[in-house]
Amino acid sequence: MIIKYFSWIKEHIGKSEEQIDLPNYITNVNLLINYLNELDEKYNIIFEKKELIKIAVNKTYSSFDTNISNSDEIAFFPPVTGG
Amino acid sequence: MIIKYFSWIKEHIGKSEEQIDLPNYITNVNLLINYLNELDEKYNIIFEKKELIKIAVNKTYSSFDTNISNSDEIAFFPPVTGG
Amino acid sequence: MSKISPAIKIKIQNEDFDISEETKILHQNNTGAIVNFVGVVRGYDEKNDQIINSMVLEHYPGMTEAEIEKIIIGSYKRWELTGVTVIHRIGKLKPSDQIVFVGVSSKHRQNAFDACNFIMDWLKTKAPFWKLEENNNIKNWVEFNDTDNQALKKWEK
């Protein structure tokens, strides 16, 4: 699975993209976040206030209970500030 | 007094502007219209439906009871269609 | 033509206008948002089911500029604008010609949208211009559209 990060989240993680192998039991975004939180504490600050994080699955706005699989591209980013 | 006409009113009167000498008792737009109506019947069609006519006195939107004098410029025109 | 201040421009002209150039002028200190309206001559009069080959625009010189100036000054205060330009063409125009430009700049986008929209609604109902549509030997003074009056009412405070 490809995970992408943008804006201050990217800077905090130290990279814009990473590839992870998703265990079978990770079937939605919420479970992925729990998994990352246990993997490394650098993820904790990002997912501390989940309501401030936006999610895209395969480049479409999604939510914490959206289903995911190992072939998906997930992105985590802060609320947008373009325009 | 200068009277100006625009759009189909100008075409009906046959000129865009005329100069008339205002008798002293013509003190507002309504009285001017009565005066013109008696002067020549070509004015009658224009002022038949007064609610369809717009008035400017000295290039400012005005009404039928606006006071006028011989030194003023009056304009009669249909509702506008620019833009 | 009159140029009241560096940030207000009113022109009644036969010539076409360049939107990029006009936008540059609207670009003042503190501008964050510019909204431009461009009116285009259409080749078909729906009301009269009539193809239009050309049109002639006449106006009331002096009154036009004075009335537009008044409405711009009122808009400036209401929406905290940083610039306003109104250009209206007169004379003979053909379908797809640009006919009117209203450009407004402001610190914030909603003010720019509202001011531009209001000035256009106002121009349609109050600025002394008249359109004569031509189709070969048929000439037809365009009739006032009452929905334009309704449009202007939404800006009454």
Place this chain on the structure above:
Amino acid sequence: MSKISPAIKIKIQNEDFDISEETKILHQNNTGAIVNFVGVVRGYDEKNDQIINSMVLEHYPGMTEAEIEKIIIGSYKRWELTGVTVIHRIGKLKPSDQIVFVGVSSKHRQNAFDACNFIMDWLKTKAPFWKLEENNNIKNWVEFNDTDNQALKKWEK
């Protein structure tokens, strides 16, 4: 960049844009009204009381274009548009640079105003762009402004 039909154009680019050129593209058959929005980089961040020397815009390639395309297709139907162009710049920009262009054409002016206004409100709240403000060695990711969320709500049917 993607060009979905002759009348829909979406570009995410480093380069500046020319408003006159873009307006010509919006000029389709049946167009009577064109409304352009141009966003401009401001030199001052009021929230943080901070002068801005430059900013860097990043976005989510692929998602940006796809989401903008969806919103344009919805707007096309809702407001009977004849053309829509969205150009958003990325990379390093300086105060007074043009940053975003939203141009909309329609038969009737109120539809053009509303569609342009809606697309801008949508871009501000949903299009995946992020601004990094720079002032010498201070770098600051711009925070989302909740009034933009409120602005988008006015378009809910």
